[in-house]
Amino acid sequence: VLLLTPFPGRPFYAINVIFVGMVKYAQKKYHNQPQRTPVSSYGGIKKSLGAGRSRGPFGKFVPPVPRQDGNENGGPQYKPYGTGPTESSFPVDERLKNIEPKMIELIMHEIMDHGPPVNWDDIAGVDFAKATIKEIVVWPMLRPDIFTGLRGPPKGILLFGPPGTGKTLIGKCIACQSGATFFSISASSLTSKWVGEGEKMVRALFTVARCQQPAVIFIDEIDSLLSQRGDGEHESSRRIKTEFLVQLDGATTSSEDRILVVGATNRPQEIDEAARRRLVKRLYIPLPEASARKQIVTCLMSKEHCCLREEEVELIVKKSDGFSGADMTQLCREASLGPIRSLQSMDIATITPEQVRPISFLDFDNAFKTVRPSVSSKDLELYENWNQTFGCGR
Numbered sequence: 048v049l050l051l052t053p054f055p056g057r058p059f060y061a062i063n064v065i066f067v068g069m070v071k072y073a074q075k076k077y078h079n080q081p082q083r084t085p086v087s088s089y090g091g092i093k094k095s096l097g098a099g100r101s102r103g104p105f106g107k108f109v110p111p112v113p114r115q116d117g118n119e120n121g122g123p124q125y126k127p128y129g130t131g132p133t134e135s136s137f138p139v140d141e142r143l144k145n146i147e148p149k150m151i152e153l154i155m156h157e158i159m160d161h162g163p164p165v166n167w168d169d170i171a172g173v174d175f176a177k178a179t180i181k182e183i184v185v186w187p188m189l190r191p192d193i194f195t196g197l198r199g200p201p202k203g204i205l206l207f208g209p210p211g212t213g214k215t216l217i218g219k220c221i222a223c224q225s226g227a228t229f230f231s232i233s234a235s236s237l238t239s240k241w242v243g244e245g246e247k248m249v250r251a252l253f254t255v256a257r258c259q260q261p262a263v264i265f266i267d268e269i270d271s272l273l274s275q276r277g278d279g280e281h282e283s284s285r286r287i288k289t290e291f292l293v294q295l296d297g298a299t300t301s302s303e304d305r306i307l308v309v310g311a312t313n314r315p316q317e318i319d320e321a322a323r324r325r326l327v328k329r330l331y332i333p334l335p336e337a338s339a340r341k342q343i344v345t346c347l348m349s350k351e352h353c354c355l356r357e358e359e360v361e362l363i364v365k366k367s368d369g370f371s372g373a374d375m376t377q378l379c380r381e382a383s384l385g386p387i388r389s390l391q392s393m394d395i396a397t398i399t400p401e402q403v404r405p406i407s408f409l410d411f412d413n414a415f416k417t418v419r420p421s422v423s424s425k426d427l428e429l430y431e432n433w434n435q436t437f438g439c440g441r
């Protein structure tokens with residue numbers, strides 16, 4: 048039965064599979080008796096801990112409105128909010144009734160992540176942050192029965208550090224590893240793309256997340272949402288911020304809700320005190336160390352036709368001191384174009400992939416001429432200082 052669960056380590060799901068199987072058997076046997084379907088609201092789903100719906104990054108698109116008929120797992124099915132001619136015959140989750148259908152659709156299609164899963168091994172380095180996150184966030188989300196009271200998970204964490212160091216990867220990994228639905232939005236899109244509607248969007252996002260919990264809401268560039276109030280602050284930005292804090296507080300006070308807000312920023316110093324206090328765990332995601340840079344190069348090159356020797360990899364690692372994870376990826380991309388550039392343009396049309404020579408150290412050497420570290424040492428100093436003052440690292 049454990050093989051049936053898409054999330055290894057989610058014993059509840061397996062239990063539900065057994066339970067649903069038993070219910071189906073009983074229903075078949077006594078099909079004249081009235082069927083007992085779970086309560087057709089998210090309250091019902093929450094109690095069944097996910098049975099009957101595929102959820103999270105491994106799951107299919109699951110709109111948040113339950114349908115009355117059962118699916119093959121015996122649980123309720125869902126249809127998009129407000130679509131189809133028979134919509135009035137379906138019960139709509141109470142919590143979604145005041146949310147504009149177009150916003151729900153948008154959240155489900157654009158903000159809810161449906162991409163491939165991320166594992167801890169995909170993120171090179173940042174061992175301290177990974178260990179802390181596993182302990183304070185992932186395990187409690189997997190085992191809410193054990194992590195109660197003082198052991199309860201925080202509702203908000205902040206990942207800060209230079210750009211391109213894997214903050215987004217970590218956010219997604221948290222969701223994947225805890226079997227949660229991943230919602231990812233950039234705060235600047237709330238303030239710019241959703242002009243005049245950002246506040247409503249924040250409310251809609253948290254409401255949908257509540258219906259899809261456990262959920263991780265990842266907010267990139269969170270500084271633009273939670274920056275210190277200044278005279279120049281727009282009224283609309285102020286309202287979005289207030290709504291966000293209200294929603295975050297709501298998630299904090301409701302012990303039932305299993306929603307985690309992960310904020311990411313390259314400008315932690317701009318986040319005001321009230322917001323900082325709510326993002327209780329503030330983890331520094333620094334530039335990758337030599338071992339992490341080596342892991343990135345080795346991992347990326349293992350998927351390519353490449354003839355790097357061990358000592359050449361070491362040299363690349365040495366030369367890339369100060370590179371971010373994204374810089375390392377860019378370096379490898381650039382190097383991978385070397386063999387193509389060495390072809391005559393005429394050959395491109397006729398050559399077979401096997402005839403393209405392997406990526407060599409020379410290609411990396413050339414790549415270093417155009418790919419430079421994107422983070423300055425002055426910026427690094429800023430992060431280190433902020434980490435000393437407000438960070439939760441050792």
Ligand SMILES: Nc1ncnc2c1ncn2[C@@H]1O[C@H](COP(=O)(O)OP(=O)(O)OP(=O)(O)O)[C@@H](O)[C@H]1O
Nearest residue numbers: 169170171209210211212213214215216372373376
């Ligand atoms: N620690 C890492 N391990 C492996 N790859 C990494 C790492 N950090 C960055 N990368 C690579 O860089 C890309 C960008 O990383 P990501 O978006 O997670 O960084 P970020 O810290 O969120 O950046 P930003 O602050 O600019 O949003 C990733 O898709 C990955 O290819």
